[in-house]
Amino acid sequence: xxxxxxxxxxxxxxxxxxxxxxxxxxxxxxxxxxxxxxxxxxxxxxxxxxxxxxxxxxxxxxxxxxxxxxxxxxxxxxxxxxxxxxxxxxxxxxxxxxxxxxxxxxxxxxxxxxxxxxxxxxxxxxxxxxxxxxxxxxxxxxxxxxxxxxxxxxxxxxxxxxxxxxxxxxxxxxxxxxxxxxxxxxxxxxxxxxxxxxxxxxxxxxxxxxxxxxxxxxxxxxxxxxxxxxxxxxxxxxxxxxxxxxxxxxxxxxxxxxxxxxxxxxxxxxxxxxxx
Amino acid sequence: xxxxxxxxxxxxxxxxxxxxxxxxxxxxxxxxxxxxxxxxxxxxxxxxxxxxxxxxxxxxxxxxxxxxxxxxxxxxxxxxxxxxxxxxxxxxxxxxxxxxxxxxxxxxxxxxxxxxxxxxxxxxxxxxxxxxxxxxxxxxxxxxxxxxxxxxxxxxxxxxxxxxxxxxxxxxxxxxxxxxxxxxxxxxxxxxxxxxxxxxxxxxxxxxxxxxxxxxxxxxxxxxxxxxxxxxxxx
Numbered sequence: 001x002x003x004x005x006x007x008x009x010x011x012x013x014x015x016x017x018x019x020x021x022x023x024x025x026x027x028x029x030x031x032x033x034x035x036x037x038x039x040x041x042x043x044x045x046x047x048x049x050x051x052x053x054x055x056x057x058x059x060x061x062x063x064x065x066x067x068x069x070x071x072x073x074x075x076x077x078x079x080x081x082x083x084x085x086x087x088x089x090x091x092x093x094x095x096x097x098x099x100x101x102x103x104x105x106x107x108x109x110x111x112x113x114x115x116x117x118x119x120x121x122x123x124x125x126x127x128x129x130x131x132x133x134x135x136x137x138x139x140x141x142x143x144x145x146x147x148x149x150x151x152x153x154x155x156x157x158x159x160x161x162x163x164x165x166x167x168x169x170x171x172x173x174x175x176x177x178x179x180x181x182x183x184x185x186x187x188x189x190x191x192x193x194x195x196x197x198x199x200x201x202x203x204x205x206x207x208x209x210x211x212x213x214x215x216x217x218x219x220x221x222x223x224x225x226x227x228x229x230x231x232x233x234x235x236x237x238x239x240x241x242x243x244x245x246x247x248x249x250x251x252x253x254x255x256x257x258x259x260x261x262x263x264x265x266x267x268x269x270x271x272x273x274x275x276x
Numbered sequence: 277x278x279x280x281x282x283x284x285x286x287x288x289x290x291x292x293x294x295x296x297x298x299x300x301x302x303x304x305x306x307x308x309x310x311x312x313x314x315x316x317x318x319x320x321x322x323x324x325x326x327x328x329x330x331x332x333x334x335x336x337x338x339x340x341x342x343x344x345x346x347x348x349x350x351x352x353x354x355x356x357x358x359x360x361x362x363x364x365x366x367x368x369x370x371x372x373x374x375x376x377x378x379x380x381x382x383x384x385x386x387x388x389x390x391x392x393x394x395x396x397x398x399x400x401x402x403x404x405x406x407x408x409x410x411x412x413x414x415x416x417x418x419x420x421x422x423x424x425x426x427x428x429x430x431x432x433x434x435x436x437x438x439x440x441x442x443x444x445x446x447x448x449x450x451x452x453x454x455x456x457x458x459x460x461x462x463x464x465x466x467x468x469x470x471x472x473x474x475x476x477x478x479x480x481x482x483x484x485x486x487x488x489x490x491x492x493x494x495x496x497x498x499x500x501x502x503x504x505x506x507x508x509x510x511x
Contacts, residue, residue, distance in 0.1 A: 093499050
C-alpha cells in the first residue's frame with residue numbers, strides 16, 4: 001500500500017583529513033607569518049525529511065576536532081546544530097534547486113581568546129547543466145561572538161574574535177569520469193578578519209579591536225580590521241564506491257584590509273569522507 | 277561495434293549464418309527444421325566491450341523473422357532497495373506492466389520523461405496500488421526525483437524472446453522455437469544504434485546457438501552518490 005506520509009530519513013557522515021596552511025597567523029610581514037599543519041576529524045548526523053514533491057528539510061548536528069601541530073592554542077573542538085530547507089524547481093537531476101540554511105556552532109579553542117559562538121545563515125542555488133557540470137552560487141552571513149573581551153585599553157575593544165562578515169561564492173564541479181570530479185570555487189568575503197602581529201602602531205591605529213595573543217608567542221598582538229578576502233579554490237573529488245570519497249584541494253586567499261594592509265595565504269587539504 | 281559468430285557445439289542443429297550468405301541458407305534450413313515439428317532451442321549470447329571485458333546488463337533480443345513473436349504481457353517488479361533501482365535493466369514485453377515497490381524506509385519519487393512512457397509516481401512509501409502499463413516499445417529511463425543518482429532502464433520489447441547479460445557477459449534465451457531470427461542487442465552505454473547490431477540467425481529444434489557482440493561503451497553521466505567536500509548532496 002503506497003503512503004504519502006512524510007518519513008524522516010537518518011543521515012550521517014564522517015570525515016578526516018589534514019590541512020597545511022602557509023599563514024595561520026593571517027599576518028602581513030614575513031616575520032609574523034606562521035605556518036602550521038593540522039589534522040581533523042568530523043562527524044555529523046541528523047534527519048532528512050522530504051516534505052513534498054519539491055521541498056525537503058534537514059536538521060543535523062555536527063562535531064569537529066582540529067589538532068594543530070605547532071601552534072597548539074589553535075586546536076579546537078566545535079559542535080553545532082544546523083537546519084536547512086531545500087526546494088527543487090522541477091523534475092529530474094537537471095532541475096535547479098535553492099537551499100536556505102542556518103547554523104549555530106560552539107567553538108572551544110585551547111586558547112580561550114578564540115572560543116565563542118559562530119552563527120551562520122546561507123542561501124544557495126545550483127543546477128546540473130550540460131550533462132557534466134554542477135554549478136552553484138550562494139550568499140552567506142556569519143556572526144562570531146567571542147566569549148572574552150580582555151581589553152588592553154578602555155578605549156578599544158579586545159573582542160578580536162567577535163566578527164561580522166558576508167560572503168558570496170560561485171562554484172563549478174565537472175564530471176570528468178564516473179568517479180572523478182575536478183572542482184573550482186571562488187568566494188568573496190567581506191567583513192572582519194583577525195590577524196596577528198608583533199606590536200605595531202600603524203596597525204594598532206586602524207584596528208577595531210586588539211588583544212594579546214599568546215598562541216603566537218609572548219607579546220604577539222591579535223587585531224581585528226575590515227577586509228575583503230578573495231578565495232580561489234580548486235580540487236579533485238575521487239569517489240570510492242557509492243559512500244566514500246577522497247578530496248584534495250588547494251585554496252589561495254588574498255585579503256585586502258583597510259589602510260592597504262594585505263594578507264596572503266595558501267592552504268592544502270586532503271580529506272576522506274564517508275556517508276553512511 | 278563488432279560482432280562475431282561462433283560455431284555451434286556438437287549436437288547443435290544450426291550454428292548461425294554469416295550475414296552475406298545468411299538469408300537464403302538460413303531460410304532453407306529453417307524451413308527444413310520447421311517441417312520436422314517446432315521444438316525449442318537455446319540462444320547463448322556473449323557480450324564483451326572493446327577491451328575484452330564482459331559486459332553485464334545488456335539486453336539481448338531475438339525477433340522471429342517468420343510469423344509473429346507471440347508471447348503474453350506479464351506483470352513485473354522493479355524494486356527500490358538502499359536507494360537504488362533493482363534491477364538496473366529490465367526487459368519486458370510490450371503491454372506488460374511494472375510495479376515499483378519501495379523497500380526503503382523512506383520515500384521515493386519515481387518518474388520517467390522518456391517518450392515511450394512518461395509517468396510519475398509522486399513521493400510514496402511501500403508499494404503503489406497500481407502498476408505502470410508499458411504499451412509502447414522503446415527504452416524507458418527511470419529516475420528518482422529525490423535521489424538523483426538512482427537510474428534504471430525498462431526495455432519494452434516487441435518480442436518475448438529476450439535476456440539480460442550477467443556479470444560474465446553471458447545471456448541465455450531458452451525455449452526459443454526453431455526458425456529464423458533477427459537478434460540484436462541494447463545496452464545503456466552503447467555508442468552505436470541498436471539497429472546496427474542486428475544479426476540474422478537460424479536456430480534448430482534443439483541444441484544451442486551461440487552469438488556474440490563486442491560493444492564500444494561510453495559511461496553514463498549522472499549525479500554521483502558518493503559525498504563530496506563542501507557539497508550537501510541531495511540535502
